[in-house]
Amino acid sequence: MAIPIKYLQINCLVVDDEPTMRTTISNMLTRMGFKNIVTADNGKSALDIIKTSKMDLVIADVNMPEMTGIELFKVIRDDNRYDYISFIFVTAEARKDTVARAAEGGANEYLIKPFVMGALEDKIKKVLDKKFNPSTLDTLLQNFKKYLESRDLANAENQLINASQIAPDSPTILLHFGQLSLAKGDTNAAIDYFKEAINRKPLFVKAYNAIGEVYESLGDFETAIKYYEQAHSISPSNTERLIALSKLYYKSGEAGKAETMLTEARADMREDVSASDHLLGEMYLSKNENEKALEVLVKAHQTNPAEISIMQSLAEAYRKVGKPDEALAVYARILKINANNALAYYQMGKTYLEMSSKQKAIECIKKAWELNPFSKEITADLKALAEKDRLDI
Amino acid sequence: MTAEKLLYKIENILVDDARPFDDKLHRVVKVLAADFKVKKCSLMLVNHGDLTLEVRAATNPAIIGCKRKLSDVTIATRALIDDAPFYADRKRLSFFRPPDATRYASEHSLSIPLKYQDKKIGVLNFTDRKDKRKFTKQQQTLALEIGKHLAIHLYAAQMRAVLERKVGQFEETVRQLERLDELKTSLTGFIIHDLKGPITTIMANLDMLSYEELTPSQAECVNLALRDVYKMQRMVMNILDVSKLEEGRLRICREEVDIYDLARREIDAFKNILTLKKMTTTLEGAPHVCFVDENLIGRTVSNLLINAIEHSPDHTEIAVRILCDATKEEVRVSISDQGPGIPDPLKERIFDKFFQVEEGKRQSRTTTGLGLTFCKLAVAAHGGRLWVEDAPAGGSTFVFTIPERLV
Numbered sequence: 039m040a041i042p043i044k045y046l047q048i049n050c051l052v053v054d055d056e057p058t059m060r061t062t063i064s065n066m067l068t069r070m071g072f073k074n075i076v077t078a079d080n081g082k083s084a085l086d087i088i089k090t091s092k093m094d095l096v097i098a099d100v101n102m103p104e105m106t107g108i109e110l111f112k113v114i115r116d117d118n119r120y121d122y123i124s125f126i127f128v129t130a131e132a133r134k135d136t137v138a139r140a141a142e143g144g145a146n147e148y149l150i151k152p153f154v155m156g157a158l159e160d161k162i163k164k165v166l167d168k169k170f171n172p173s174t175l176d177t178l179l180q181n182f183k184k185y186l187e188s189r190d191l192a193n194a195e196n197q198l199i200n201a202s203q204i205a206p207d208s209p210t211i212l213l214h215f216g217q218l219s220l221a222k223g224d225t226n227a228a229i230d231y232f233k234e235a236i237n238r239k240p241l242f243v244k245a246y247n248a249i250g251e252v253y254e255s256l257g258d259f260e261t262a263i264k265y266y267e268q269a270h271s272i273s274p275s276n277t278e279r280l281i282a283l284s285k286l287y288y289k290s291g292e293a294g295k296a297e298t299m300l301t302e303a304r305a306d307m308r309e310d311v312s313a314s315d316h317l318l319g320e321m322y323l324s325k326n327e328n329e330k331a332l333e334v335l336v337k338a339h340q341t342n343p344a345e346i347s348i349m350q351s352l353a354e355a356y357r358k359v360g361k362p363d364e365a366l367a368v369y370a371r372i373l374k375i376n377a378n379n380a381l382a383y384y385q386m387g388k389t390y391l392e393m394s395s396k397q398k399a400i401e402c403i404k405k406a407w408e409l410n411p412f413s414k415e416i417t418a419d420l421k422a423l424a425e426k427d428r429l430d431i
Numbered sequence: 432m433t434a435e436k437l438l439y440k441i442e443n444i445l446v447d448d449a450r451p452f453d454d455k456l457h458r459v460v461k462v463l464a465a466d467f468k469v470k471k472c473s474l475m476l477v478n479h480g481d482l483t484l485e486v487r488a489a490t491n492p493a494i495i496g497c498k499r500k501l502s503d504v505t506i507a508t509r510a511l512i513d514d515a516p517f518y519a520d521r522k523r524l525s526f527f528r529p530p531d532a533t534r535y536a537s538e539h540s541l542s543i544p545l546k547y548q549d550k551k552i553g554v555l556n557f558t559d560r561k562d563k564r565k566f567t568k569q570q571q572t573l574a575l576e577i578g579k580h581l582a583i584h585l586y587a588a589q590m591r592a593v594l595e596r597k598v599g600q601f602e603e604t605v606r607q608l609e610r611l612d613e614l615k616t617s618l619t620g621f622i623i624h625d626l627k628g629p630i631t632t633i634m635a636n637l638d639m640l641s642y643e644e645l646t647p648s649q650a651e652c653v654n655l656a657l658r659d660v661y662k663m664q665r666m667v668m669n670i671l672d673v674s675k676l677e678e679g680r681l682r683i684c685r686e687e688v689d690i691y692d693l694a695r696r697e698i699d700a701f702k703n704i705l706t707l708k709k710m711t712t713t714l715e716g717a718p719h720v721c722f723v724d725e726n727l728i729g730r731t732v733s734n735l736l737i738n739a740i741e742h743s744p745d746h747t748e749i750a751v752r753i754l755c756d757a758t759k760e761e762v763r764v765s766i767s768d769q770g771p772g773i774p775d776p777l778k779e780r781i782f783d784k785f786f787q788v789e790e791g792k793r794q795s796r797t798t799t800g801l802g803l804t805f806c807k808l809a810v811a812a813h814g815g816r817l818w819v820e821d822a823p824a825g826g827s828t829f830v831f832t833i834p835e836r837l838v
Contacts, residue, residue: 056628058632059628059631059632062632062635062636062639063635065636065639066635066639069639069642130627135682135684138684138686150726151627151628151631152627152630152631152634152635152664153631153635154634154635154638154700155635155638155639155642156638156696156699156700157696160696210687239720239722239835240835240836240837241685241721241722241834241835241836241837242722243685243722268837271837272685272722272837273683273684273685273722274682274683275682275683275684276684303682305680306679306680306681306682307682
């Protein structure tokens, strides 16, 4: 699969702390026909280059001193001035899940070592096509996401309807229809869409997860656990889900089950430091060993700053040790990555409540409620606040 | 007390495992002294380390631990060396004055050698009846009888001590070996893990070289080197993953993967080796998205392909088929070669760890024998099955399934 000539003029940046690997990847790019290639030996120096000259494609190793590939990725993706950059991670298999989730959505890909030129060429073509020559389906789905994010539900729906005409069997589109229904506040319709997606592709993990999330919001923990468990048994390496599941176990009084699950996962994932630290932090949080939790979660966040679920845990730790300002800063960062994160708004509101800033708390919880109106917890809290202050909401 | 009763009593003391051994001996000596109505009774054991007789139990505790050299001429050593009871009256005793004593203070003494089969174990001494009379014939016979019983127990106790020491040594050796094995395992792990880096660059650079315009002999060099670096890569990855899969430590990460596309890519990766062996491949099926761990299933296909290539004669064909079950229950991937096939009794065993088909039937090779084991485990981690059957046109067909439903 040769790279189309029109792509060959772009600027490529190769980031790797191993000189041999750096040279090898640059040589591969030269062999593919790319004309402009620069290299950097870690995330920090790469960032300096990105700031001073326009880089279209970044190929970065994950494990590097000073600044890891994931940290670099996070900085770039946080700044919409760099939206034009396509990103390819190069990683060892041990961190696959973390990297796969970091790269999910958008013009990002990852490649597992060892690899040969053909594989890199495939990935480069894929990310550049997404950027410069997206398929109609890709464009429609990207537009859908944009409209959904700006809460323009009518336009979002149009995009999806068009997309489903192109790929009528796609379970992903059904998943999006479910998300759209959620945004409209229709949980029943959403669950139906998710179930239909599972019906078409019984191993479609994201759909199980989505149903679990809906039931969790609705306060039906038993059903939520059932769906999370199914998702977990299909694909057990997802730390975010592991933690969601363990939290539900704690909530339903099955602390032993939660602990066994976290301990086992930690042993299996010891090669992925941030995931392992995250799980440990969660374990400390559940035992109210908050100082210890904070320590490991700060570490986990530093290694993998793009991971929202780590940030959620980190903020919780800050709150529990009595540093609400730090927690608020973390929530703000989450909202910068995903402006529609209802949970972050809700937790932010809870933090303000703990600080006795009632007005700000109401603002945040109301925002959370708008984003997730069917959440039992959020609705109940908002109602309580409204009654207390005799507010009309 | 009758002889039977006395023996029974002593037996009871000796079999009581709750008591320390020396304590038991002490009680035996006391019982014997009482029954024989003597002033003193003692038990001496042969110490093979320094060739002495050592007092282990005595009615007079002060002499416990005292030693007599086996070479010294004393009544006890005499009984032991003669291998017969030694009875001495005052007159006879004066001949056996130990070197460190002026004389025996006793009137009458009886020493019984303790022997188990051919092993001399010690001596049982009785000294001076309280009534100052001679030991009777019955007493001498009884003493001999008791000596026999005592000898058996003492021998057993000695053996037990030896055994316990050996067991202790064994346990220590086992602990040491376990520590060494752990060290070796982690060291091997580190070495194998660290090999991944160099292999990545060697593989990538040789692969790049293979795209250049090379002369046929250059191309052959590059392809041969590539073939073996691929082999090395598979070996390293298989070793690392087989242990993880076995321990259930490898958590699969499912993604949307087009299995047809994946098979095509894996076949493409072997183009150099296929050229080298002048082999061809076919791929049947249609694009089909399933949810699998792309890396694990990709490497399964890759391991099965190389297995087929290495067992096929030159100029033959390998056929890969992707079959989607009509009921949409599972996807089936099969890889057929035109090699010599696998005899029925080995069809299961080839998936065993480190198994190699014997020479002559299928050529033996220099691999770790982990390729098929990895495939089996990787497929099982997805809930699927892997087996081998005879290909209709000769050769073998390896088939694996991936369920498309939650099992």
